[in-house]
Amino acid sequence: MIQPLRDIQTAQGATLEDSTTVPLSFGNDSKAIAATQSGVALCDRSHWGLLQISDEDRLRFLHNQSTNNIQSLQPGQGCDSVFVSSTARTIDLTTFYVTEDAVLILVSPNRRQMLIDWLDRYIFPMDRVELKDISDQNAIFSLIGPQSHQLLESLGITPLTDQPYATHQQVEIENIPVRVAVGSGLTTTGYTLIVSVDHAVSIWKTLIGSGAIAMGNRIWEQLRIEQGRPFPDSELTDDYNPLEAGLWQTISFEKGCYIGQETIARLNTYKGVKQKLWGLKLEAPVTVGTEIKVEDKKIGTLTSFIQTESEFLGLGYIRTKAGGKGLKVKVGTVEGEVIEVPFLTHPAE
Template sequence: MMQDLREIQVAAGASIVDGIVVSFGNELDALVAAREGVALCDRSHWGRILVSDDDRLRFLHNQSTNDFQSLKPGTGCDTVFVSSTARTIDLVTAYILEDAVLLLVSPNRREYLLQWLDKYIFFADKVKLKDITNDTATFSLIGPESEQIVKKLGAEEIINQAYGNHQLFKLEDIEFRVAVGSGLAIPGYTLIVAVEYAANLWKKLVELGAVPLGEQGWEQLRITQGRPIPDQELTDDYNPLEAGLWQTISFSKGCYIGQETIARLNTYKGVKQQLWGIRLAAPVEVGSVISLEDEKVGKITSFTETENGYFGLGYVRTKAGGEGLKVRVGEVEGEVVEVPFLTRDSSQ
């Protein structure tokens, strides 16, 4: 089933490595489309976990940072799964269905989260987990013209709804779910479809004018937008407040794994480092030290080269300063800048 989609993509110039569409050979055009038109990114290698049965909302409410008990079918949210000491495991998007919750998780956290969630299901809990990654595909429409394509799909009802809201639609024989949000801080939509219809839906989206975008382009957008990912910005070294994920946290919902630590950090202004964008004068290595007047104040966690220069993400000690701070990254000059995906307090 997925092979049909891959054949269409390869015919369009895609290079595919380990099941991931790395590039269509059109990065510049696709990135322009993401900013000014609409780009189409295949995110099918991301994990999709279905959480079902009667206790599903209570269970997820107790396992992550957002308030699941207040959510109704057709809504969604971003949430962070954290350890008992509030260290980040993954940033996840959750879609509330009529009889289940669909979790869209980072590719390298799919198996880990399945095992981690299963560990917290106790005998009396009515919770079931199912990995539906191989049965489904996920595409993101990215860019200000995304809603024009959504309209042409017959899914205009979803336009102007809140982030995370989603609905099922049908076009010809293709049934697909459309959710508000591109996965970045760029307007767009995320589409989830059964794998047997993935090739036809992809073909339709391209025919309607979406420009295919590979993983290389997504990674550049991710870094310049500031979306943190596991093993780089989301690790045992950082908590969700430091990672700029305040928008995913409910400070009023009560107890959950890691809640005490997060509440204490918020109450006592204990965020000692923060994730920022770093505009750079030259290339740097991930892991490079960020310095201010010969004092180490942080380190680089991601790096990319763009058509406008070099850019990284990195954690900077809060006391050192923030936006506008001039720093050195190794021997390279840099400037700390804001990135649109991140938030820095509970009011955002």
């Protein structure tokens, strides 16, 4: 049960979101943002999903279902990969962690059941594949900020410094098994920790006691928009493919066939990306779904918006031919400018 963890977090000042048990804020948003920039923040991502794929055909099976080169990964390695439909529309941006006997897949909160059903559909009788949803048995925490290395060192853990993204290892923190992986889920330096729910309270307390600043989901949402991480039902929908979403780093163009591969290969070969996801700096609040225009001509749609302490920011898809960084636009009646965001990749045309 995750409730004991929520009890501790509530005692630490957490406000929970209305429809979920996710900590929205710890009443320290400014301090938490500062920690991501010069210290270390601790974000509870236990509402995300964690799937486990095991048995002999696990790598081959997943290689055929998602965009990255999964079959080349060795135990201790990992990567981001996108699940797409047969027409290459995005389902979810996920992170794979390959262990000695399984593959763990970190999936977005609102895609957990969808991906279970999706993957189960492609398991055939001859496949040696076992699929489990282990979300409820595990807690997921992210350390975010430049002091993440030092915090782990203070706990006697040799950080995976200079190791590739999603490299991971099983360690012990105060005799509790914890899987530590490179990457915070954002472009900010950090680590992702996976631990049994039975030990979630102990690990949370230890990390806070070692100097991490508790951070709520409201700041996570702000950071993901500032950095450009696309999210299901916002930027990742049936309307867009992963090339348009700026997720080129998650796609292998050398691997064999997978679901949606023909469409993605064709778009890449013939420069067929007709719209791209960009950041937007705005002069006032706007509503998600508002049209983006240049000289009263629609060139795109706003998909996410956040008001920070100092500015108004958004994400939106913009027609490739309309331009990119530096383009002056209107979102509804609000003036704005297209900006680059670090999470996204847009190869030159």
